[in-house]
Amino acid sequence: MAEFNHQTVLLNEAVSGLDIKPDGIYVDCTLGGGGHSGKILEALDSGHLYAFDQDQTAIDYNQTNLKEYVDKGTLTFVKANFREIKARLADLGVEHVDGILYDLGVSSPQFDVADRGFSYQHDAPLDMRMDQSAKLDAWQVVNNWSYQDLIRILFRYGEEKFAKSIARAIERHRSNKPIDTTGELVEIIKEGIPAAARRHGGHPAKKTFQAIRISVNDELGALEDSIEQALEIIAVKGRISVITFQSLEDRLVKTMFKEKTEVGELPAGLPVIPQEMQPHFKLINRKPIVPSDEELEVNHRAHSAKLRIIEKES
Numbered sequence: 393m394a395e396f397n398h399q400t401v402l403l404n405e406a407v408s409g410l411d412i413k414p415d416g417i418y419v420d421c422t423l424g425g426g427g428h429s430g431k432i433l434e435a436l437d438s439g440h441l442y443a444f445d446q447d448q449t450a451i452d453y454n455q456t457n458l459k460e461y462v463d464k465g466t467l468t469f470v471k472a473n474f475r476e477i478k479a480r481l482a483d484l485g486v487e488h489v490d491g492i493l494y495d496l497g498v499s500s501p502q503f504d505v506a507d508r509g510f511s512y513q514h515d516a517p518l519d520m521r522m523d524q525s526a527k528l529d530a531w532q533v534v535n536n537w538s539y540q541d542l543i544r545i546l547f548r549y550g551e552e553k554f555a556k557s558i559a560r561a562i563e564r565h566r567s568n569k570p571i572d573t574t575g576e577l578v579e580i581i582k583e584g585i586p587a588a589a590r591r592h593g594g595h596p597a598k599k600t601f602q603a604i605r606i607s608v609n610d611e612l613g614a615l616e617d618s619i620e621q622a623l624e625i626i627a628v629k630g631r632i633s634v635i636t637f638q639s640l641e642d643r644l645v646k647t648m649f650k651e652k653t654e655v656g657e658l659p660a661g662l663p664v665i666p667q668e669m670q671p672h673f674k675l676i677n678r679k680p681i682v683p684s685d686e687e688l689e690v691n692h693r694a695h696s697a698k699l700r701i702i703e704k705e706s
């Protein structure tokens with residue numbers, strides 16, 4: 393692949409947040425166009441980076457893009473879902489790591505290449521799989537999932553207030569003939585949203601497409617599983633940087649980090665917090681880091697980005 397064209401978000405902030413040691417072991421869970429990976433690799437000498445992506449096109453692109461580090465022996469690609477982080481690293485003989493980075497969501501090429509079916513702006517077959525070998529695709533969700541399941545995902549993953557009427561419009565259409573393309577789905581979604589509501593806010597299909605994409609790739613399930621394991625394998629003084637792009641992901645990361653950094657419920661009347669109840673992690677930034685005005689001006693994708701960083705203290 394000649395071009396990848398993904399503009400990395402919060403590049404310096406997310407990588408400097410890892411406080412890289414030149415001889416450390418690092419994991420980039422979301423290789424994509426290799427922006428963050430490249431920056432981590434620049435900071436390593438005898439250290440090593442394991443770069444995960446479930447999308448073969450990202451791995452193929454970086455075989456060339458980051459070739460100098462493959463040749464140097466400091467980079468290993470892992471074509472896998474990051475929910476397998478612990479097992480995949482164990483297969484490679486790695487039990488503990490000094491830093492882990494997540495830059496969530498889809499890459500620009502996944503979104504822009506029409507036939508991946510992620511975008512409501514290009515007409516394409518309903519697909520939306522980040523991993524092209526995965527069994528579940530958007531066609532099956534739209535055509536086979538029950539009315540109740542559609543409502544559940546539209547409410548839960550799309551925060552779509554017209555979930556019921558959109559699900560009803562989908563049911564009505566698919567009872568005549570299967571819904572095959574993103575273009576057909578966009579028109580059906582519009583039928584489910586009152587005309588007045590369609591005039592403001594973003595694109596009418598945005599929330600529904602987000603909900604279907606999250607379901608197809610089980611994005612929140614994978615993230616929760618992976619962060620759980622990341623917190624287990626991170627070494628003392630090691631850090632985890634997570635960039636999220638929507639509120640559901642950010643809320644999940646915020647809650648998981650909070651559980652690890654706060655003292656749990658204490659028995660009444662304890663004069664001091666016993667050592668074994670002290671948290672082992674600390675937050676590097678209380679509030680999430682957001683892109684600078686300069687970055688927002690040049691990178692539209694950065695608008696909803698939030699970076700949270702946690703460190704293992706003991």
Ligand SMILES: C[S@@+](CC[C@H](N)C(=O)[O-])C[C@H]1O[C@@H](n2cnc3c(N)ncnc32)[C@H](O)[C@@H]1O
Pocket residue numbers: 398399400401421422423424425426427428429444445446447450472473474475495496497498499500522614615
């Ligand atoms: C926003 S892009 C990363 C961009 C990258 N940081 C850069 O600078 O170019 C997200 C990438 O993570 C991958 N990805 C998302 N969820 C994943 C998961 N559960 N397991 C493995 N890769 C995943 C996507 O396939 C995509 O290539």
